[in-house]
Amino acid sequence: MMLNAKKLKLSSKKFMVIVLTAISLMAVGLTAGTTVLNSVEPTIAQADTWDYTLIHVEFDKRNDDVSYKDLKFANINIKPGQTRTFSMPKFAGFTPLYKTIKITESKTGAGITSNLDHKWVFYSQVATSKKTTTKPKVDPVKYATKKLSKQVKLAPGHNFFSHVPGSKYSYKTTHYGNTYKGRTVKVNMSAKRPGTKTPYYRVVIGKKTIGWIYGGALVNVTTYKTVKKTATVVAKPINNFYNHVTSSIYATKLTHYGKTYKNKKVTINMQGTRQGTKTPYYRCAVNGKNIGWIYGGALSNVR
Template sequence: MKDTQRNKVIAGCLMTLGLLLSLLMGGISAKAQSVNSYITANKIKPVGITTSIWSGFPHYNYNKGYGKPEGVVVHETANPSSTIYNEIAYMKAHYNDAFVHSFVDADHIINIANTNYLSWGVGYPGNGKFVQFEQIEVHSKKAFAREMANAAWYTAYLLNKYKLTPNDACYDYKGTVWSHKAVALHFGGSTHTDPYGYYLKTGKTYFGQGYTMAEFYQLVKSYYTSLQHLSVKYTNTSLTMDVKTVPGNDFYNHVPKSNYTTKRVNYGKTYAGKTVQIDCTGKCSGTGTLYYRAYYNGKLIGWIYGGGLAKHVTYTATTKTMDVKVTPGHDFYNHVTSSMYTNKRLHYGKTYAGKTVQIDNIAYRDGTKVPYYRCAYQGKRIGWIYGGALGVRVTYKTINTKMTVKKVPGHDFLNHVTASKYTVKRLNYGKTYAGKVVKIDNIAYRDDVKTPYYRCYYGGKKIGWVYGSALS
């Protein structure tokens, strides 16, 4: 009787244990989840790249030359207890044995070696072909997902940077995305099989199913596609601009590389030299690139890259004489700089320093208050120059007289006539000589004002030029 009861108890325990195991296994199966879908569902975003290039690494070109890798190799450290900083420190100390370009974990992408030069992490001949980075082993579900997001995005970033098309090389050994294992099997140089074991084990532990290079590659492709499409910040505006005479860019229905399907709607050369109206700008994320939505004669002609446009310039014929400053700081060009025309320097400003030139045209560039002037010297045109390089024409005449400084002069004594070709600085405050009688030996008439300037002396000492209204 006791044996029978004992057997029943044992049988019941075994049944209960079986049910528990069944429930447990069923729970694991229910919890199985793709790492990639977890990244998407939880809106995990890759971190930015931390650049920390160490100067101690050697510099050798890739097989195809400087800055010309043929793909990316994904590694894993096979050290469950290390940190990203431990690994970097170790690699710097042992780079003669091996080193890679970067390290990735759940919170970092740290670039330590210039990716334009090869590293040696897979042996010959793979080292001469690939950019290489290591992944640190992490120990939680979220950390593994974040690390995969960082590693896949970084791979996509490198492909995009070096204009390489994504192609999974792990099965046919033809492509741009490689595991260390694939390189070892195809090229030799090593017997390593990473990151397969790490992906398989960590995926099973935290997601109920092993992670694979094929899944990693799909994540790479997704990030690569996103890098091809830039987010654009649009801003309404009202501008008038000129299409360059050699625009080098065309007009599109949308900002290129935005989320919209883009097609060319007009050639830039069709509107070369024309003035267009702008009602909206688009700034691409991660760049300073501006696109402009342009209209000509009231008709929408499309979006064009800012490099194809120039600030609008208004020209007015004139006749005047000016002096090139003794230190002009600007040169003479065939056209107004930053206009729709291609510019080249015709003469250095210093060649005509202090000379008097004739002006036949004045140009105002939108957004620039100081105009440009088209100049001739002794009847020969020498080019356009920024107005800041010119001074007002001043006519000087020797005189011999005395005048009194007003009690409230309102002007100071300077080394030269203001706005002239000379660099001006104050020599004395006007109030210092208020009410004093000064001797005058020269009068100067500036072309743009009626009141003259006077060169003054007091007590036999030159005290400077002063505007005439300060004297009586």
């Protein structure tokens, strides 16, 4: 049987298999005038072996390039009346339209047939894609071990999180900042995000980790004590009077300009020392009336 490949309309990106009828090597002659050499009994007890030939395997590639290959299922052991299923041959980069082929031996043992006799079987070329390797996520945040005491502002404006926002870790709220307002807490680690000046701090109370909070919600600890002192405001003060110690847990506002009381004597009734600052702040009064807190550097003759 001759096939004119030029007359066939082939779908692109497929390869085709022409399946021809199995030829019995034991019962059928292969001469031009095919004849039965031996008569066949109605039933055959033993299994027979066949070569089921697949010819003209056509590779129709994605770039329309075509190539051919001959194949066959060799030495198929099959009994009369039996049907066996075989996987279609595999070719790297191609996938078959039919995954399997069923080959059946006639009940009389006269020959074998398949569900693909005289049919075209198409293979499609699989589109290749470049494998992309996912690089491990790099944490942009820089961490440092710390051993600090801080105070949570009375109006912190931030909450505590399980991880630093903007790090490689997902995060969730662990506590509201207001829950710990005014509390003195311990800090055991800081975290600096790129492009930011203020770090995050990991806060601990006792042995319990509260979470990470933005540094703007915390201040250095200020300690207070009652005193009875006098002092004189310097001639050219560069500091002013405020209602609270600046950079403390309290929100502050200006009460008086320092220059308003230049060279004047004041009484001091309270002292506040902020952690990390050697010179204390003083709460001053004039004629028994508080005028505010001022940095000690604006006063002289404190005694």
